[in-house]
Amino acid sequence: MESVKNIEKLLERYLEAETTVAEEARLQEYFLQEDIPAHLESYRPMFQYFKVAKQERYTKEVPLKPGRNTSYYLRWVSVAAVAVLLVGVYFNQQPLTSSTDQFASLEEEYTPEEIESAQMALAMFSKNFNKGTEGVAYLKEFEKTTNKFLVNE
Amino acid sequence: MRQSEFLNIVTPFKDKLFRLAKRLLVSTEEAEDATQEILMKLWSNNEKIASYNNVEAFAMTMTKNYCLDRLKSKQAGNLKLVHSNYTDENTSLQRQIEVKDSLNWMTRILNTLPEQQRMVLQLRDVEQYEYDEIAEMLDMKPTAIRVALSRARKAVREELIKKHNYGIG
Numbered sequence: 001m002e003s004v005k006n007i008e009k010l011l012e013r014y015l016e017a018e019t020t021v022a023e024e025a026r027l028q029e030y031f032l033q034e035d036i037p038a039h040l041e042s043y044r045p046m047f048q049y050f051k052v053a054k055q056e057r058y059t060k061e062v063p064l065k066p067g068r069n070t071s072y073y074l075r076w077v078s079v080a081a082v083a084v085l086l087v088g089v090y091f092n093q094q095p096l097t098s099s100t101d102q103f104a105s106l107e108e109e110y111t112p113e114e115i116e117s118a119q120m121a122l123a124m125f126s127k128n129f130n131k132g133t134e135g136v137a138y139l140k141e142f143e144k145t146t147n148k149f150l151v152n153e
Numbered sequence: 154m155r156q157s158e159f160l161n162i163v164t165p166f167k168d169k170l171f172r173l174a175k176r177l178l179v180s181t182e183e184a185e186d187a188t189q190e191i192l193m194k195l196w197s198n199n200e201k202i203a204s205y206n207n208v209e210a211f212a213m214t215m216t217k218n219y220c221l222d223r224l225k226s227k228q229a230g231n232l233k234l235v236h237s238n239y240t241d242e243n244t245s246l247q248r249q250i251e252v253k254d255s256l257n258w259m260t261r262i263l264n265t266l267p268e269q270q271r272m273v274l275q276l277r278d279v280e281q282y283e284y285d286e287i288a289e290m291l292d293m294k295p296t297a298i299r300v301a302l303s304r305a306r307k308a309v310r311e312e313l314i315k316k317h318n319y320g321i322g
Contacts, residue, residue, distance in 0.1 A: 014306065015303060015306050015307050015310065016299075016303050017298075017299040017300070017302040017303040017306065018299075021281050021282075021283060024277075024278065024281070025281070041317065042310070042313045042314050042316075042317035043310070043313070044255070045255035045256060045258065045259050045313060046259065046309055046310070046313060048255070048256065048259075049255075049256050049259035049260070050278045050279050052256060053172065053275075053279045054172070054279050054280070056168070056171070056172055056175070057168050057171070058167050058168050058170070058171035058185065058188050060185055060188070060189060062160060062163065062164075062167065062192050063189055063192065063193060064156050064159070064160075064192075064193075064196050
């Protein structure tokens, strides 16, 4: 163990802030032991305290929100995902409209008579529908003229 | 930078940030808040971290500045001064040890020192940093650090001797 003389010298330099980290470690070690001369006893709390103080820990979780880096990255990923989705939808629709599968299946499923009658029914429907629209056209003309009267009055 | 990388950088010195914050702010809760704030600030600048040659010193400086600002605003607003007679119910191991009379007394002595001396003493005698490291953290000249440190050590010793003599007499 260190001699008392040595420690006294070290303490003197310690108080003048001339000791090195290693020498300060020696002092600390000395004052952590049990028997210390009475005249040095008053230094004990100091070095004990420094040791205890160093054991204190930051016990909380380190709070990390996703950093700017990640959110930046995520933003571009979402843009890319939407683009891929749109491209996918576009290419999926192409074959539906261009292929003749639908007509082929229609002819397979129905007899020519059935199709013919359906066409007739549709033709009748459209004829009557056109009549209706003509009627509406008259109605529009009627409204125009009434509006004229209303405005003139 | 990934979170895990960031944590690897920060973990070795986050306790030191906390202890410096506590030395200055006294209350454990406020020191925890300060540490959290500093770590979040570091994380939000994490792209720049790689370019700092000494992240630890940089973080210590941030902590110092943050705590001194807090203390200033505390002095401005009286409401917060309630914390000066702070007691916490936290029965951590640390607390139990601190209950020992002489250590408690040390805490009180240190809290009477000027902030600069407190910081220097904390960084040297508790954290065992070299003078040039402390100089970088506190933006002080090494000679000024030695002067402050010497004063702090002598002041603590004076108080301890007083206390010791009371104990005997």
